[in-house]
Amino acid sequence: MLVEKVLGEIAKKGAVVYGVAKTEEASASGAVDTLLITDGLIQKLRQENNFQRVDSIMRSVDKQKGTVVIISSEHSGGKKIDGIGGIAALLRYKLSYE
DSSP, rough: HHHHHHHHHHHHHEEEEEEEHHHHHHTTTTEEEEEEEEHHHHHHHHHHHHOOHHHHHHHHHHTTTTTEEEOOOHHHHOOOHHHHEEEEEEEOOOOOOO
């Protein structure tokens, strides 16, 4: 259900970001309400010794009373999130990136 909400927000250019860089910016500004990340991305980054960046995003969202949802890459929703970078966030408010 959350994955469909993310995709719907993307379609209407709503309060959503995806990809590590944009999600990191949104979490730094306190805008993330719900963070979705796939276990496939977590495993991939751990193997590349590059997990710290995503770990800090997850901790930041948690500290700001946001929700962190880890989705299986085997699940159809997880495959959709993997298709947009393995990480996405529903925001408390819309951010403008020009």
